[in-house]
Amino acid sequence: MTSTASAGSPAAIELDGVTKRFGKVLALDGLDLRVGHGEVHGFLGPNGAGKSTTIRVLLGILRHGSGTARLLGGDPWRDAVALHRRLAYVPGDVELWPNLTGGEAIDLFARLRGGVDTAKRDELIERFDLDPRKKGRTYSKGNRQKVALISALASDVELLLLDEPTAGLDPLMEAVFQRCINEAKDEGRTVLLSSHILAQVEALADRLSIIRKGKIVETGTLEEMRHLSRTSVTVVTGEPIDRLADEPGVHDLVEEGGQTHFSVDTARLPQLMRELAAHDVRALTATPPTLEQLLLRHYGDELEEAGV
Amino acid sequence: MTATANPLSAPSDRQPGALAGTGTLLRFMLRRDRIRLPAWVLGVTALMAYFANAIGAVMDAEGLESLAAMLANPVMALIGGPGYGFDDITVPRVLAGMYGLYIMLGAALMSILTVARHTRVEEQTGRAELVRANAAGRHAQLAAALIVAVLMSLLVSLLTSVVVAGAAIDPRPDVAGSVLLGFSFGAVGLVFAGVAAVTAQLSSFSRACSGLAGVVLGAAFVLRGLGDMSKVQDGGLSGLSWLSPLGWSQQTAPFTLDRWWPLLLSVAGFVVLVAVAFRLESRRDLAGGIFADRLGSAHAAVWLRSSFGLAFRLQRPSLIGWSAAILVAGLIFGAFTQSMNEGIGGMPEEIVRVMGGADGIVEGYLGFMGLYFAVIIAVYAILSVQSLRAEEQGFRAEPVLAASVGRPAWLLWWVTVTALGALWLLALAGLGEGIGAAVTVGDASLIGPTLLGHAVHVGAAWFLLGLATALYGLAPRLLGLTWAVFGYGAVLSLFGEMLEFGQRLLDTSPFQHAGQYPAGVVSWGGVGVLVVLAVVLAGVGTLAFGRRDLTTA
Structure with missing residues (x-):
């Protein structure tokens, strides 16, 4: 590794053991995060887990405590200005100046980053169905969000930092957003997408990280995560299956009305299928774990504590 | 249908229960302002106490004489007031005629900022919408804000009366004059609460609310300044002072003429302004202004x-x-x-x-x-x-x-x-x-x-x-x-x-x-x-x- 801070460095975002403390509250507790170039990385976690704090550390708006943070090969606090020329940020809660129009704000943000692609800007305004002549104070939350999104997407940048970027958008706009992110990916841009809309992350993300209480608890591709998780199986067999509950990796076995429901560690699935085949399978459905189930695995205890 | 669609006589002007929730909102505002309110009132009072005791401490008979000569200057009338009783000068008269104006400005700013904070700022941030979605009437927020401002003006009146009457001045200011002086300050606070209530209705932009009210305050200051300069020189324009809410309070001439009736103008002004504000508020949308927003440029x-x-x-x-x-x-x-x-x-x-x-x-x-x-x-x-x-x-x-x-x-x-x-x-x-x-x-x-x-x-x-x-x-x-x-x-x-x-x-x-x-x-x-x-x-x-x-x- 002789390369210095350059585009040749291995990852767009590298956080190692990053901490951030607000008074007595430890918001980031040794967070590790790695996002490769050209990757769309989903960043999942509930409110207050530290998603926005992480992004603001990456922006150099907050200064982290211990640990190291590298962004596009540079130091996010020290090199903030140079780095910001190469990235665009969309916050979850966009505040605009009450007496500037949306169009002015779009141009301003893009120019402050280094330039606006006017054709792209106008095309995006069209696609997102925004009236750029209205003053900031008259926009709804969704429209303020569009202003920030259009400005970010119309900028020629390597990295998009999106913090719950579609929180106020309707489903039609959500679809437009997903197409735009796929286009950005095709152009080779890197995207860090913080979200709690699981369908969005499933549709867009190459890899994802789950954050909990300021720590990354799991990271990888969705497939890898599924592999570590359980598949739900419902099966109807001609012959009764004995000893299924004793098979390693089988959980939550329930029999009702001739159907057998259980979940199985995905790694054990091939072995189990061979076992089942010997029992005259008449019907079988197997569903891979949903993202929701993956999340629940990490947050289940909190839900229990909350009495859900 | 079209015959009644005159926007100037909207039939829903009188919403039943337009004041519902005022009491709750008032308590809430007082809770929000538990530090701000005493800070303003005590700050204005402290300034008065400082003026009163500082002048009392430094002025001897000789100092008063030379001060009297200087105060005959029109510039002093501009930055002070009409100068009632300066031909037979006493420390209380200097206090009322020279420094009172600045306490009045403080009281006016206090009222403007208080009313703006609880009305238009709330609307612009969208918090008013949350409030109005509950059982709160159309005028409840403005009414409660005005009550807070009136309360603050009243407290300023009483406390400044006390500090003036109790100031270490020889001769001691008489109580009647001190109370009149105190209430002349409160009267300015009252009028400008009304002014801010009106300006809050005009634009949907919260800074315009306090800004326009500030313009009115500036105009009031200049009007009475010109009137007072004219009066000191026996010019013909001294009537200008009577066009200014600051002038009304100064024309009470505490410790000299001791007349209360000019304050009736202040009270009448407040009542008229509040009536206008309520009427305007009935005609506009929440978070909207009387002046509509215009479209701006699509490009920077x-x-x-x-x-x-x-x-x-x-x-x-x-x-x-x-x-x-x-x-x-x-x-x-x-x-x-x-x-x-x-x-x-x-x-x-x-x-x-x-x-x-x-x-x-x-x-x-x-x-x-x-x-x-x-x-x-x-x-x-x-x-x-x-x-x-x-x-x-x-x-x-x-x-x-x-x-x-x-x-x-x-x-x-x-x-x-x-x-x-x-x-x-x-x-x-x-x-x-x-x-x-x-x-x-x-x-x-x-x-x-x-x-x-x-x-x-x-x-x-x-x-x-x-x-x-x-x-x-x-x-x-x-x-x-x-x-x-x-x-x-x-x-x-x-x-x-x-x-x-x-x-x-x-x-x-x-x-x-x-x-x-x-x-x-x-x-x-x-x-x-x-x-x-x-x-x-x-x-x-x-x-x-x-x-x-x-x-x-």
């Missing part, structure tokens, strides 16, 4: 491409407003130069001495006005740093700094635009003043020196701007301390000479160091020191701002 102007462009774009509306007001005020005050000049024969030596001396009253007056405008324009500079803090607190700084904008650039360009704005405003004041004087006196050579004399006062405004910037960078919560330094300096420089404070003490005021050109010489050294201090302070603020976390959502 070519120059809006840097932190400098942004700072200029954001400060432009306020600069335009200030420019207009300052230019008009300069012209008006300048136009009074000739009256001063004509009155010089009847003026005692002391005035000419205090006003700057040898060059005569014209230069003395023009020199003093430079200081006066410096104090006003320092307010502009400090308010601008407060707007910058609002940018950060409103989370609008975050996306800008997330673009390729360095923190030093963001902060320094804002401050630079403000610094240039302050210089521009002072030059404009000087130009207006100079033109007004040149036209009435008939001497065009006054324009240049007056402009220069005003412009060099920018050192004081820059110093306070630098101080505010330093505090913003180091500890934004302490930004308000700038106002304490400002108030200290303004009081010393405007009144210190009258109170016969020593030069050493006077020199601690930042406004003291430019020299009152053209009456005296320009003190380039003093201006230079202020500018250097301003730059150093701004630098400290910039460094500190680069090290702290940003306020985030």
Whole structure:
């Protein structure tokens, strides 16, 4: 590794053991995060887990405590200005100046980053169905969000930092957003997408990280995560299956009305299928774990504590 | 259907239960203002207590004599009042006639900011919508805000009455006069609560609410100033004072005529204004204004491409407003130069001495006005740093700094635009003043020196701007301390000479160091020191701002 801070460095975002403390509250507790170039990385976690704090550390708006943070090969606090020329940020809660129009704000943000692609800007305004002549104070939350999104997407940048970027958008706009992110990916841009809309992350993300209480608890591709998780199986067999509950990796076995429901560690699935085949399978459905189930695995205890 | 669709007589003007929830909202506002309300009331009271006891302490019979001579000057009428009873001067009369005006300004600002805070600011932030979605009537918020403002005015009236009556002054101020003086302050608070209630209805923009009310306050100040100057010179325009809410309170003449009836005008004014405000509020949408929003440009102007462009774009509306007001005020005050000049024969030596001396009253007056405008324009500079803090607190700084904008650039360009704005405003004041004087006196050579004399006062405004910037960078919560330094300096420089404070003490005021050109010489050294201090302070603020976390959502 002789390369210095350059585009040749291995990852767009590298956080190692990053901490951030607000008074007595430890918001980031040794967070590790790695996002490769050209990757769309989903960043999942509930409110207050530290998603926005992480992004603001990456922006150099907050200064982290211990640990190291590298962004596009540079130091996010020290090199903030140079780095910001190469990235665009969309916050979850966009505040605009009450007496500037949306169009002015779009141009301003893009120019402050280094330039606006006017054709792209106008095309995006069209696609997102925004009236750029209205003053900031008259926009709804969704429209303020569009202003920030259009400005970010119309900028020629390597990295998009999106913090719950579609929180106020309707489903039609959500679809437009997903197409735009796929286009950005095709152009080779890197995207860090913080979200709690699981369908969005499933549709867009190459890899994802789950954050909990300021720590990354799991990271990888969705497939890898599924592999570590359980598949739900419902099966109807001609012959009764004995000893299924004793098979390693089988959980939550329930029999009702001739159907057998259980979940199985995905790694054990091939072995189990061979076992089942010997029992005259008449019907079988197997569903891979949903993202929701993956999340629940990490947050289940909190839900229990909350009495859900 | 169409016959009744006259927007001026909307049938739903009288909403049943329009005041529902007022009591709850009132308690809520008092809870929100549990620190702010006492701070305002006690702050205004403390200023009164300071004036009362300070004058009582420094004035002996001889001092009063020379003060009386000086107070016969129209400039003193401009910055003080109509001067009732100054021919048989006593300390309480000086207190009411000279310093009362500044307590009134404090009470007016208190009311304006209180009403704006609880009405239009709430609407612009969308919090009013949450409130109105509950069982709260259309007028409940305004009504509760007005009750808070009335309560504050009442408290100011009572407490200032007490501190005046109890002040260490010989002879002791009589109780009746003290109470009248106190209530003349409260009356101004009352009227301007009404003014703010009306301006809150006009635009959907919260800054316009307090801004327009501030314009009314400025106009009231100028009107009574012109009227009072005319009165001191037995001119024909003294009726102007009666057009101003500040004038109504001053015409009570506490400790001299002791008349209460002018305050009836204040109460009537309040009632009318509140009625108008409620009526306007019935006709508009929540969060909307009487004046509709217009569409703006779909593209940013070519120059809006840097932190400098942004700072200029954001400060432009306020600069335009200030420019207009300052230019008009300069012209008006300048136009009074000739009256001063004509009155010089009847003026005692002391005035000419205090006003700057040898060059005569014209230069003395023009020199003093430079200081006066410096104090006003320092307010502009400090308010601008407060707007910058609002940018950060409103989370609008975050996306800008997330673009390729360095923190030093963001902060320094804002401050630079403000610094240039302050210089521009002072030059404009000087130009207006100079033109007004040149036209009435008939001497065009006054324009240049007056402009220069005003412009060099920018050192004081820059110093306070630098101080505010330093505090913003180091500890934004302490930004308000700038106002304490400002108030200290303004009081010393405007009144210190009258109170016969020593030069050493006077020199601690930042406004003291430019020299009152053209009456005296320009003190380039003093201006230079202020500018250097301003730059150093701004630098400290910039460094500190680069090290702290940003306020985030």
